[in-house]
Amino acid sequence: MKKLLPLLFLIIISCSKNEESDTNNAFGKLVDRDGNTYKTLKIGTQTWMLENLKTTKYNDGTPIPKYAFSDKWNSIAHYQWANTNDLNNVFSEELPSDYYGAMYSDLVLDSGKLAPTGWRIPSKKDFEILENYLKTNGHSGNEGKALKSKTGWIHSGFGTDAIGFNGLANGYVDVLGTPKASEIISNWATTTKTSDGFFRIVINLVHDQNTISYSENIINIGVGVRCIKE
Template identity: 30%
Template sequence: MPKQTLSAYSSVAIGSQVWMDSNLQVTCYRNGDPIPQVENPRKWSNSTTGAMCQYEGEKGYSKNFGYLYNGHAVNDPRGLAPEGWRIPEDSDWQKLIDFLGGNDRAGGAMKHEGVKYWKRPNSGAKNSNGFSALPAGFRSLYGDFRHLGLYSYFWSSTSFNNNCTSIKVLGYFDSKVIHTGGPAESGYSVRCIKC
């Protein structure tokens, strides 16, 4: 049975919180059950249970960007986050954002500096806290991939409305954090917070 490993994760203290400093890369739930890696667009779109993928199936993608997980995996009761960690709620994200200067400035503080991964101009990127957000893009509910190099999308565990779960978005063109919702069939990055 596969096991989750913590060896790939280091953490960073930001204010009173402790966050992983990279995106999640687990291939199984906390109990050892494997998470299906779904590459086929139609199977991804029709999935009603947890699934994960790499951007456009690129094998080296996860080394820098982690995996993209659908909302079913994020909310699975078997636990996507490794032992001692959890998927952040909106209140956790807001506490981080407030500590880093609010919605208009926190994105810059969270983004990895430079343009090795981010498209120019990567406005306001300072990575002043070690969060090191990278523009991993996302997988849509239709199974196609979008926005690699342009945006970071992070799941929250908080419901956004009847059909969506809350997500946080950082972009290459400003320092803002956008709060919106994503359907469970979409694939976004996961950044865990210490329990």
């Protein structure tokens, strides 16, 4: 029996090291000024939020005005919730109003105070780095599908959620302030604008596409946000 003790000791040490490794690779979290808690994950050299931002306050605690139907969208800094009416009946349960996160107007995005402290709104380059990570880690040609959630998309638009990014089809807000295209497309803002300042680069995951697309959208629309760690 004494001869087995060293072997048993080695097994215990080996298990402890594996548990430590798993802990180091565990999901992180961050908390915004509203007290909302988000999962985060290090993906390659980056650390991303795994949920859409839904804060109703800037990171200095100042409230962000909520859009009302009588307002002119983007005339002042506004937020509103994405459409959760489930017109395509892709969910069996009723969705909470903040399920897709908040949709923010351009003035909110440009405030420099939207992202939680220590985080920021990503640039187009940040998303391209994420896209390249997916390409070189077994998802070439299916980068968008790997980011999409497994539920919440119409037709055959479901993703594999291969790295836990859980890209929900949050849609967007049109220039009149109407939320549209939930269950059809994921739109996320970047800090990157065209040289004239009238168009913002937006990241798109579309229900019938497996790749990521980048579009120049006029600044009057509203979009969701995924933050990246500084």
